[in-house]
Amino acid sequence: MSADGATVFSMATELSRIRNYCIIAHIDHGKSTLADRMLQMTHSVEDRDFRDQLLDSMDLERERGITIKSHPVTMQYQALDGMVYEFNLIDTPGHVDFSYEVSRSMAACEGAVLLVDASQGVEAQTVANAYLAAENNLEIIPVINKIDLPVAKVEEVSHQIEEVLGIDMGQGALVSARTGAGIRELMERIVRQVPPPKTEPAPCPARALVFDSVYDAFRGVVVYVRVVDGHVRAGDRVRMLGTGTVAEIKEVGFFTPKFKPAQALGPGQVGYIVSTIKEPREVRIGDTISGASGPVPQQLPGFKNIHPMVFSGIYPVDTVDYEKLKASLGKLSLNDSAFSFTPESSVALGFGFRCGFLGLLHLEIIQERLRREYDVDIISTYPAVVYHVALEGGEIVNVDNPTHLPDQSRIEFIEEPMIKAFIICMNENIGDIMRLVMDRRGEVEKTDTLDVRRVMLTCRMPLNEILVDFNDYLKSVSHGYASMDYEHSGYAQSDLVKLDILLNGECVDAFSCLIHRSKAESRGRQMCAALKEVIPAHMFAVPIQAAIGKTVIARETIKALRKDVTAKCYGGDITRKRKLLERQKEGKKRMKQVGKVSVPQEAFISVLKSGS
């Protein structure tokens, strides 16, 4: 990397002709289709290479219609003013779990296309992402998509965008990404409305923002950057200002959307860097890349070490899979710097890992990928958030595993993470949804009317309360129509207790959870009842107890097995009978032993699902 002198490289586009933007939208509002259409219009992809939804490359992303990784692409757009513009579209993760990544991707842009489905209107995710874009000072171009649908309600949706989001539709476009209608108009708006990148006047030290990275077994860590000042070239020695890592650049290039090597990346440009860095942990999203020698420039704003918000223990169903699980988690973390895992052990589940996630979706994705891509059978424990536990004497400890909660007598108070949730629902469901929110210890702070049929509730709730099945309940009370998104919203003190489950008098650590005192009893009863259903009868009665400290608050008993005997057993039966018994023994071995009690795998799953 070099300070910019008089030489201007021919491949570096003039700043005035660069437009960096992202598209933000709710799931299924047509983000990928719009991106495809832009690629086609700019001839960025040969028609023979074209397949729908080009930018979502993971199977899971395609299936769920969500974007997990950034998929940048550089396009050359021939505008009506006769000039060719370099468009850098940075397709960002759409979910709030990845809001830090989203915000870093946004920091690489000057504009955002806010896409709303003309038949669906503004949804919760639209709201959350529009707020994020506004916080990042992006020029927002509102776009109403699917205007060709017979059920399109363009005027109504325009009104929502103006009223709910406060964005002037006079600056917007009406398109159909499917038919291509309105796309050119949108492209022209991007040229006119998205400001060109700004840069320090030369000469100045080079700076580039890291907005994502992927791990490649052959090339090491491929870093996605937006150059802010100066140039980066192969051969430059660079330093990561946040982590201090020094490396040599081996290759730079653009996304077309495939990697296309180039001589250099200039100010305002978006591209990738392959360097001598092999270790994903050495690259942090939001970090600044600068020259390794010369004056150290100011770090670009916004870099922070992100901390997981949701934790869960992940254990192999079969203990022999421990190493396989460990290797799989290691591979997953290569491409996901936000995912963390450390070894832990549980009395009930044996050896496994405490895993940290950005949120629920992140957790689900990792679990799903472990099962699907890595073929490991796993049991995961009840998800937990990070509690701030204030001890006598003012010490505060972070607790992400209920089993590690300090002794109750030493605890002054506990704080739990809160969220601000945006729930959009039909008018007729508002009562049910408010009840659901209150049942989850939330309060509705604000109610906005979106249109004649829909309202948006802004609520403050404990994160803990939406971890397991909130979304299922939301969908069920609203017949699938309600949508929800959230942002983190600090911590609040709360009357939390540790609920333990005892089997035959022994505490099963994997079942312990922190829960609000008001809910402990009903939750305890549900867990005991659920366990009674799945734990087989033993030769002795098995008491199942839910307890807070030493106080038992719920109890069930699995009655002792009374009769288990083969009536007829003559000589010819002995081998067959022994084999039958051996099969039973094998089945029993697959269960987890808690003291003298055999607990089947399903118990761990069914208890997690036995929510309120």
Place this chain on the structure above:
Amino acid sequence: MNSSTSLRPGAPPEPAGIYVHVPFCDGKCVYCAFYSVMLDPALADRWLAALELEMRRCALPEPVETGTIYVGGGTPTILGSKRIERLCSGLRRRFPLRRNGEWSVEANPGTLTRETLETLAAAGVNRLSLGAQSFDDRVLLRLGRRHTAADIFRAFDLAREAGFRNIGLDLIACVPGVGPRTWQRTLDSAVALRPEHVSVYALTFEEGSRLCARSPGARLRAKPDREQLNDLRRAEKALSQAGFRRYEISNYARPGFECRHNTACWRGEDYLGFGPAAASCSGLLRWANAPDLASYLAALEGGGDPPREFDELTPRIRAAERLIFGLRMLEGVQLEAVGGFERKLEPLREQRLVEIKDGRWRMSRRGLDLADAIAVELLGD
């Protein structure tokens, strides 16, 4: 001795008990999962010839004495007296019974004739196991039996007249829909006949039986455990009051009339089985003939061994087996015979499922009701 050895190395030093499986019936009872086909005279004759070939292929010296013979099935008594005579003389030639040896034959009340009984007695058969099952005609019908209570009385009297001094009755307990009074009447009737031996088997839903094959709607549901235990307790009470001693989970006998053949099997002694589906045990080696008459006939008529499945036990599994099946008997297992299993037995003793008495491990009363669950604990490393 035949050079084509059917018996692998480790042939029993002691003559083993002999079992013959007669694979013919005149119908199928609903609970039965044993191998049998409808009686066909031509097939029965070929089976007899093949059986003789199979016995001759056995690696033991010919003849060799045995302590017990058990002819089961199927329904041995439907073979008719001619074939029974041939079967018995073949057995006698090959495996002559020792002095005071036990020779049992299973019999069905519906097909037992005076002639058959006299043939059996003349051949040296000295124990009859009569498949009574119930003394209630409606219950017999429901079980798919093809005889009545009157047939049992008749067959029993005929057997006594033919000279049988050791007769066992089989009864089926825990039949759904049979209340305590009906069950008590069956027990009383059985006791009134004054047999030497009574087996009381709780109805089992065996895979492969018609009970299990019934369409879900028509399926009988097993009685709840509590009711089953009540039925079995009632049987134990009635039989012990009548002078029978329970010596195995499902078996009761007047002192000295315990079935020696079965007792030897439960103690883990060797036995040799002949006929389709028959199983054998010799040291660590087990084998069972395929349950298929056609391939059995074809193989033996072609000069070979019938298709068999072999299974070689490790000494540890063999020891576990002896323990598991030994504990099913009330006499239990000698302390010194359970080396290596104390670690597993002790926790069971703490739960009062097994106990040590007179230098032997035994199941407690409650343990006898939970023998399978205990066996699962004892198996494995």
